[in-house]
Amino acid sequence: xxxxxxxxxxxxxxxxxxxxxxxxxxxxxxxxxxxxxxxxxxxxxxxxxxxxxxxxxxxxxxxxxxxxxxxxxxxxxxxxxxxxxxxxxxxxxxxxxxxxxxxxxxxxxxxxxxxxxxxxxxxxxxxxxxxxxxxxxxxxxxxxxxxxxxxxxxxxxxxxxxxxxxxxxxxxxxxxxxxxxxxxxxxxxxxxxxxxxxxxxxxxxxxxxxxxxxxxxxxxxxxxxxxxxxxxxxxxxxxxxxxxxxxx
Numbered sequence: 406x407x408x409x410x411x412x413x414x415x416x417x418x419x420x421x422x423x424x425x426x427x428x429x430x431x432x433x434x435x436x437x438x439x440x441x442x443x444x445x446x447x448x449x450x451x452x453x454x455x456x457x458x459x460x461x462x463x464x465x466x467x468x469x470x471x472x473x474x475x476x477x478x479x480x481x482x483x484x485x486x487x488x489x490x491x492x493x494x495x496x497x498x499x500x501x502x503x504x505x506x507x508x509x510x511x512x513x514x515x516x517x518x519x520x521x522x523x524x525x526x527x528x529x530x531x532x533x534x535x536x537x538x539x540x541x542x543x544x545x546x547x548x549x550x551x552x553x554x555x556x557x558x559x560x561x562x563x564x565x566x567x568x569x570x571x572x573x574x575x576x577x578x579x580x581x582x583x584x585x586x587x588x589x590x591x592x593x594x595x596x597x598x599x600x601x602x603x604x605x606x607x608x609x610x611x612x613x614x615x616x617x618x619x620x621x622x623x624x625x626x627x628x629x630x631x632x633x634x635x636x637x638x639x640x641x642x643x644x645x646x647x648x649x650x651x652x653x
Contacts, residue, residue, distance in 0.1 A: 418628035459564030
């Protein structure tokens, strides 16, 4: 399999696409997802883990809200991974993650994920390359465990935003009153480490690939939301689910 080089992948939607048509297609997909989620929940055979990774201001919150926000809240949970607590740090790095894995019938969304343990920790040199390599092997085994032994459909999305778009969005958080609540001074400092983060992401994407990644151009929200919704829809449709019938 050819190595993925993020710098060779556009962060923009294809120019030939019509924004209004794509947004209309997204609305239709979301209507389909409503029924597919009901099937998932009723059949109680499969589960879905939607992993949303990306740099600060890549639009993780927005894509989660706009793709899953219309679904039945009884069948969707969202978990945001922050810095580990003392108790979590005293266990292996996947301990806190496994507890959030989806039950059958559920769609679980990770806003950030176990990948932070080979991204931010590596960029800041809190772990060395040898430890990172061991963790990548463990991540592959973990995702294989969920997929093979619990019928979990794993969708891994990297929101591929450009550095220019990220910086523009970070500035907006200092100027737009509706976005000021998102402002975090540390985000500016992390943005200065862009090249190191890109190296860490490329390594994660190329080595943690038992479940392949979806690289989502993220400079335009409408296209990003379309791709994630489409992938979720197609993943569920491929399961050929049926409603359970009464036993006679």
